Amino acid sequence: MLTFFLEKHNKTPLYEQLYQEIKQxxxxxxxxxxxxxxxxxxxxxxxxxSVITVENAYHQLIAEGYIKSKPKSGxxxxxxxxxxxxxxNTFQQAVIEKVEKDxxxxxxxxxxxxxxxxxxxxxxxxEKEVIQYEYxxxxxxxxxxxxxxxxxxxxxxxxxxxxxSAKPESIVIGSGSENLIALLVMLLGRDKVYGxxxxxxxxxxxxxxxxxxxxxxxxxxxxxxxTDLLTQIDVVHITxxxxxxxxxxxxxxxxxxxxxWVNEDQKRYIIEDDYDSEFRFxxxxxxxxxxxxxxxxxxxxxxxxxxxxxxxxVSFMVLPDYLMNRFNQQFxxxxxxxxxxxxLTLERFIRDHAYEKHLSRMKNIYKLKRDILIDHLKRANxxxxxxxxxxxxxxxFLLDISTKLDIDELIxxxxxxxxxxxxxxxxxxxxxxESQRKTLVMGYSHMxxxxxxxxxxxxxxxxxxx
Amino acid sequence: MLTFFLEKHNKTPLYEQLYQEIKQxxxxxxxxxxxxxxxxxxxxxxxxxSVITVENAYHQLIAEGYIKSKPKSGxxxxxxxxxxxxxxNTFQQAVIEKVEKDxxxxxxxxxxxxxxxxxxxxxxxxEKEVIQYEYxxxxxxxxxxxxxxxxxxxxxxxxxxxxxSAKPESIVIGSGSENLIALLVMLLGRDKVYGxxxxxxxxxxxxxxxxxxxxxxxxxxxxxxxTDLLTQIDVVHITxxxxxxxxxxxxxxxxxxxxxWVNEDQKRYIIEDDYDSEFRFxxxxxxxxxxxxxxxxxxxxxxxxxxxxxxxxVSFMVLPDYLMNRFNQQFxxxxxxxxxxxxLTLERFIRDHAYEKHLSRMKNIYKLKRDILIDHLKRANxxxxxxxxxxxxxxxFLLDISTKLDIDELIxxxxxxxxxxxxxxxxxxxxxxESQRKTLVMGYSHMxxxxxxxxxxxxxxxxxxx
Numbered sequence: 001m002l003t004f005f006l007e008k009h010n011k012t013p014l015y016e017q018l019y020q021e022i023k024q025x026x027x028x029x030x031x032x033x034x035x036x037x038x039x040x041x042x043x044x045x046x047x048x049x050s051v052i053t054v055e056n057a058y059h060q061l062i063a064e065g066y067i068k069s070k071p072k073s074g075x076x077x078x079x080x081x082x083x084x085x086x087x088x089n090t091f092q093q094a095v096i097e098k099v100e101k102d103x104x105x106x107x108x109x110x111x112x113x114x115x116x117x118x119x120x121x122x123x124x125x126x127e128k129e130v131i132q133y134e135y136x137x138x139x140x141x142x143x144x145x146x147x148x149x150x151x152x153x154x155x156x157x158x159x160x161x162x163x164x165s166a167k168p169e170s171i172v173i174g175s176g177s178e179n180l181i182a183l184l185v186m187l188l189g190r191d192k193v194y195g196x197x198x199x200x201x202x203x204x205x206x207x208x209x210x211x212x213x214x215x216x217x218x219x220x221x222x223x224x225x226x227t228d229l230l231t232q233i234d235v236v237h238i239t240x241x242x243x244x245x246x247x248x249x250x251x252x253x254x255x256x257x258x259x260x261w262v263n264e265d266q267k268r269y270i271i272e273d274d275y276d277s278e279f280r281f282x283x284x285x286x287x288x289x290x291x292x293x294x295x296x297x298x299x300x301x302x303x304x305x306x307x308x309x310x311x312x313x314v315s316f317m318v319l320p321d322y323l324m325n326r327f328n329q330q331f332x333x334x335x336x337x338x339x340x341x342x343x344l345t346l347e348r349f350i351r352d353h354a355y356e357k358h359l360s361r362m363k364n365i366y367k368l369k370r371d372i373l374i375d376h377l378k379r380a381n382x383x384x385x386x387x388x389x390x391x392x393x394x395x396x397f398l399l400d401i402s403t404k405l406d407i408d409e410l411i412x413x414x415x416x417x418x419x420x421x422x423x424x425x426x427x428x429x430x431x432x433x434e435s436q437r438k439t440l441v442m443g444y445s446h447m448x449x450x451x452x453x454x455x456x457x458x459x460x461x462x463x464x465x466x
Numbered sequence: 467m468l469t470f471f472l473e474k475h476n477k478t479p480l481y482e483q484l485y486q487e488i489k490q491x492x493x494x495x496x497x498x499x500x501x502x503x504x505x506x507x508x509x510x511x512x513x514x515x516s517v518i519t520v521e522n523a524y525h526q527l528i529a530e531g532y533i534k535s536k537p538k539s540g541x542x543x544x545x546x547x548x549x550x551x552x553x554x555n556t557f558q559q560a561v562i563e564k565v566e567k568d569x570x571x572x573x574x575x576x577x578x579x580x581x582x583x584x585x586x587x588x589x590x591x592x593e594k595e596v597i598q599y600e601y602x603x604x605x606x607x608x609x610x611x612x613x614x615x616x617x618x619x620x621x622x623x624x625x626x627x628x629x630x631s632a633k634p635e636s637i638v639i640g641s642g643s644e645n646l647i648a649l650l651v652m653l654l655g656r657d658k659v660y661g662x663x664x665x666x667x668x669x670x671x672x673x674x675x676x677x678x679x680x681x682x683x684x685x686x687x688x689x690x691x692x693t694d695l696l697t698q699i700d701v702v703h704i705t706x707x708x709x710x711x712x713x714x715x716x717x718x719x720x721x722x723x724x725x726x727w728v729n730e731d732q733k734r735y736i737i738e739d740d741y742d743s744e745f746r747f748x749x750x751x752x753x754x755x756x757x758x759x760x761x762x763x764x765x766x767x768x769x770x771x772x773x774x775x776x777x778x779x780v781s782f783m784v785l786p787d788y789l790m791n792r793f794n795q796q797f798x799x800x801x802x803x804x805x806x807x808x809x810l811t812l813e814r815f816i817r818d819h820a821y822e823k824h825l826s827r828m829k830n831i832y833k834l835k836r837d838i839l840i841d842h843l844k845r846a847n848x849x850x851x852x853x854x855x856x857x858x859x860x861x862x863f864l865l866d867i868s869t870k871l872d873i874d875e876l877i878x879x880x881x882x883x884x885x886x887x888x889x890x891x892x893x894x895x896x897x898x899x900e901s902q903r904k905t906l907v908m909g910y911s912h913m914x915x916x917x918x919x920x921x922x923x924x925x926x927x928x929x930x931x932x
Contacts (some may be wrong), residue, residue: 016750060749063858065717096635096787099794112782124597127807131590138913139581139775169562175641175779175803182648186676203799212678219500251531256547284482289895309605311806313641321562328565328653333669337641339808340777341593392529428514 001046002031002039015056022057026066026077033079039066070125105418106455108396110245110318110396110443113309116366123345124212130344138340144328146173146316146336147343154316160367162302163291166318171427172327175313175337178207178272178305181336183300184317185211186267187327188235195233197225199427201244201433202447204237217429224248235269236262240289241277245441246428247390247398248285258289262297274302278359281367286393296320304346308394314346357358366395366445370450373444376456380460382463395445398424401438403466408439410463415464417453467504467512481522492532492543503533520819545580556918566674571884573923576711576862579775583831588820589811596810604806610794612639612782612802612811619816620782628743628765629757630893632784639811640659641803643739643769644673647808649766650675650783653793654701654735661699663691665893665901667710670703677848683895686712689913690720693727701735702728706755707743711893711907713856713864715752724755728763742770742860745823747833752859761785770812772861773825780804780812812878831863832911835918861911864890867904869932873914876904876929883928885921 004021006014025031038046040054047054058075061067067075108382113179138147145151151168158164185194194208198217208215212217218229218236220243230236236258250258262268272289280286290300303315319327336343349355374388377399391397401410407423414421421440428435444452472480491497504512506520513520524541527533533541604613607742611617617634624630640646651660651674660674664683674681684695685700696702699850702724704862706716716724720891728734738755746752756766770779784795815821840854843865857863867876873889887906894901910918 019750063715063749064752065715065719078717078719080719081726083930096633096790097794099798111608112606115602117603118602120597120601123601127597128594131586131593135586136581136584136588138719139584139869142577142776165561175645175805176801177639177784178800179645179803182677185678190678206799212651212656249529249531251533253542253544253546255531259685260547274659282528283522284485286530291680309610309806311605311800313801313803313805324562328563332565333672334644335642335776335779335802337645337779339641339779339805340775342805342808 002365003045006047006049009151015053018047018049018053018057019060021416022061023064023066026056026080029080031077035075035077037075037077039074050354071183102420104415104420106447106451107420108261108422108440108442108444108455109420109446110422110441111310112306112443112446113306113395114362114365114395114445115367116448117358117361118309119354119358122289123140123349126352126354127341127391130341130348134344135341138344141340142335143330144334144336145169146338147340147347148275150347150350151316152348157350158300158318159349161285162274162300163286164288164318166290166291170318170321171316172319172324173314173336173338173343175304175315175317177204177275180315180317181207182211182269183331184235185213185317186331187323187370189213189221191396192267192269193232193233193397194425195230195236196241197238199424200239200429201275202429205429209347217433219434220246220248223252224254225258226255228260231466234265234267235271235272237271238289239273239275241274241279241286242390242394244273244275244394245390245396245424246397247392247394247396249393250289254290255289258296259292259295264455265294268297270298272298272300274300275386276306276308277302277465279363279366279369281363282391282392290318293306293320299323301396307355307362312342314342331335335383369444369449370397371405372449373442373447373452373456380456382466385463385466396441396443399439399440405438405439405440405466407436410440410466417458419458419462468509468891472513472515472600480687481519481526484513484519484523485526488567489526489530494544494759495546497543498836500657501543501544502540503596505540516733519670526855532784559898567648568886570760570881570886572907572913572917572924573886574888574910574921575886575904575912576907577771577776578909578912579772579826579861580831580835580911580914581775582914583824585820585824589815592818593811593818594815595749597807600810604810607806610798610800610802611635611637612804613806613813616809616813616816617782619813623816623821624766624784627751628740628754628766630754630757630784632766634732634782634788636787637782638785638790639780639802639804639809640783642771643767643781644740645803646767646781646783647798647919648675648677649793650678650701652736652797653785653789655679658700658733658735659698661696663704663709664895665711665767665890666705667741667892669897672897685900687897688716690714690716691724695724696727700731700733700800703737703739704755705739705741706753707740708746708856708860710739710741710860711862711864711890713862716755721755721758722788725758725763727760729761733921734763735765738766739766740766742772743768744773744861745829745832745861747829756784762788765789773821773828775852778808780808805852832918835910835913835915836863838915839908839913839918839922842919847926848932851929851932857914858905863907865906865908867906867932869904871904873902873904873906875931876906882922885924885928 006017040051044051044054067077069075088361151171154171155168158166190213194215195218196205197220197327205215262270290298300318305313385402387400391399411421425435426441472483487898502663506803510517510520535541554685565810567694615635618638620631621634624632656679659672660679660681661684662671664687671681766784852867853866888903891901
């Protein structure tokens with residue numbers, strides 16, 4: 001008879017100990033296929049445990065497929081195919097290599113926000129109330145477009161700030177532009193060629209390929225986009241309000257040129273990426289390209305990554321009606337990827353005007369930071385070597401440097417002083433004359449006054465003799 | 467000289483009125499290309515407004531590209547390509563068709579949760595504290611894997627509940643399994659053929675194709691998976707703990723058979739979708755297939771959609787080390803798609819044992835609901851015609867009906883009594899003998915005691931004479 005030592009005072013239940021022991025016997029082939037196990041009553045007597053204990057152990061072994069019960073004849077071990085001997089390959093011995101991210105005292109990255117002035121208390125209060133009073137009714141809500149209320153608020157913002165008339169039912173909410181680009185590739189087709197600006201946000205160039213479509217880059221010239229360069233491109237992904245990273249505002253003539261281009265061929269589309277249009281520091285906002293789109297060929301894309309935080313993961317897009325119909329027909333089984341609590345909280349945050357207040361406050365703060373940084377740069381010992389471009393809008397500007405040193409040397413010297421700089425060449429896929437310009441892309445939004453001062457001091461010592 | 471009527475008491479600023487008027491004149495071709503505009507001072511005098519007003523209007527027109535300033539000679543209208551006449555095509559007149567979703571008094575859908583017993587107050591308290599005290603330090607966190615703390619907590623849950631030893635650095639967090647499947651297709655390749663169970667969760671069949679890969683279904687037989695049917699499949703996506711929707715637990719011999727299959731070819735992988743393993747009502751949980759995976763060929767996938775809510779949008783996967791290295795190398799520029807507040811809150815929710823408590827409470831509640839529903843069914847006037855399967859685990863079971871009516875008739879009759887039922891055939895891609903079985907998939911988790919009773923009463927009247 002099976003004999004096991006079961007520990008009564010162990011915190012693992014007796015039935016589980018028994019199940020483990022029998023299972024191990026089967027795996028080790030000590031209990032062989034078709035062997036009959038003792039009856040529940042007999043084994044219980046033998047091991048001095050209750051019948052229930054044996055019953056539970058047998059039940060678990062049946063559930064997992066180690067034994068089976070034959071009515072009126074008892075319990076039998078099932079045949080177990082031997083696990084094949086391990087095929088040693090290099091894969092198995094892999095260990096996870098640490099992903100070390102560089103850390104610098106000063107980092108001019110462009111994708112960060114200020115963390116000092118976020119309305120934490122207001123957001124916390126709203127989020128708490130949403131969970132207490134609204135969440136219950138939405139726990140099972142899995143709309144593919146996102147929450148109706150949030151889409152209404154976004155539609156109002158678009159009208160007020162961007163001159164776009166978009167019905168709430170034309171808006172799709174997603175968790176970041178990566179998510180919306182995935183949906184767009186599904187919707188417009190993997191057979192299209194997606195064009196991405198160069199210089200530009202090259203992650204998108206990669207992203208279209210990751211999702212199974214083709215992508216190409218097209219050059220942005222000094223005057224902005226040149227539609228003659230859009231050969232073999234079907235869908236053009238552009239940043240007309242504030243070209244990233246050059247900072248060019250697409251002039252009206254180029255906008256019209258581009259709208260003409262898109263209307264020449266039915267399969268062409270424009271994706272207008274309005275990533276930091278909230279932050280224009282002088283005059284009124286430049287109207288969105290979408291507001292001129294009488295042909296319904298512009299898909300408008302934006303997110304709360306700059307106005308709230310990159311970790312916030314809420315983006316949205318406006319689809320032309322016929323594309324929205326296709327989206328509803330083909331993809332209504334998908335679930336909007338933003339947690340409903342986040343959506344409900346953002347809805348209240350906008351409806352209560354807290355978003356508007358935050359935005360206008362941040363606009364002033366970022367303008368001040370920009371002014372402080374530019375002021376320090378213009379007084380620095382290298383002031384005669386620099387010129388600043390694209391500073392009227394957005395959370396970065398360009399710093400041109402006239403020096404005999406090459407751009408890598410400028411960046412390296414700064415690194416040695418614990419300052420991380422980014423050259424314009426990082427935004428080019430291919431080497432061009434343009435990409436070799438001695439131009440730095442300066443993101444300053446996350447730094448405070450003291451850090452901005454320190455940054456320029458460190459650059460002064462790094463660039464003493466440029 | 468340009469003459470406009472500007473309204474001083476309008477809430478639109480004077481400069482903006484002036485800008486609008488000049489812009490309209492350019493668009494209407496009343497101001498022609500290369501025409502010189504009056505100087506700022508002259509126009510200001512003429513219109514009886516300040517020079518600043520004219521300056522701001524000109525500045526905005528320059529920014530948008532309607533005019534340009536030539537040093538020392540003044541402001542000139544830029545040439546404007548005419549907008550092409552609208553090409554009338556059927557697309558433009560589209561209106562958005564309403565997506566009407568059916569609504570029934572009773573709905574046996576399988577993807578809903580109970581909303582009465584969620585710990586709203588606890589979650590609200592944690593979320594509020596997280597925003598007040600932790601958020602500031604994480605606002606700019608954009609790790610591609612998700613928050614370190616949350617991955618640690620998930621790693622602990624996996625060890626305790628599923629017998630899986632997974633380091634936190636092997637875990638990737640994403641917003642729903644749609645999101646993780648997108649990442650897996652990028653990681654394993656679009657050149658692979660992804661196999662999905664039939665019957666099964668056919669959304670995934672579509673999803674792999676949406677992401678640009680091929681997918682095939684393979685039949686699940688009465689005994690479960692049969693690896694002989696996995697011809698031409700490279701990556702098999704399965705639900706071994708509780709086959710969806712059949713409810714079969716994959717027995718140990720089939721698990722070994724499948725592990726042998728995957729080890730035969732280097733390009734093969736298993737995706738173990740453990741979607742509702744938390745809810746096993748008798749005995750201990752069935753160990754995950756991943757816990758037997760000595761070859762590192764199993765990718766484990768799960769979410770909080772059943773244990774928290776489908777609108778919660780937090781999923782995770784465990785990658786074998788060599789795949790994680792590849793993921794880190796190729797995709798570290800991506801940003802985890804779950805908002806950081808949600809991640810930090812869930813981390814605390816698990817760490818404070820609130821998740822564990824909620825899970826064990828819901829297990830009892832769902833068990834009770836299952837018992838009540840089965841009890842009602844077994845007393846119903848059609849009790850002699852039914853048998854119940856797969857009820858030991860998960861939040862649905864199968865209801866087999868022996869009747870001369872066909873399955874569509876059964877479902878239609880229920881519909882007329884305001885009850886929505888789902889036949890097993892909805893989970894088949896192709897018609898088979900099996901798919902024509904008179905079997906219903908019964909999800910009950912969202913209904914309360916009263917609704918469960920009402921549901922069976924309505925079915926009694928719908929099925930009076932089956």
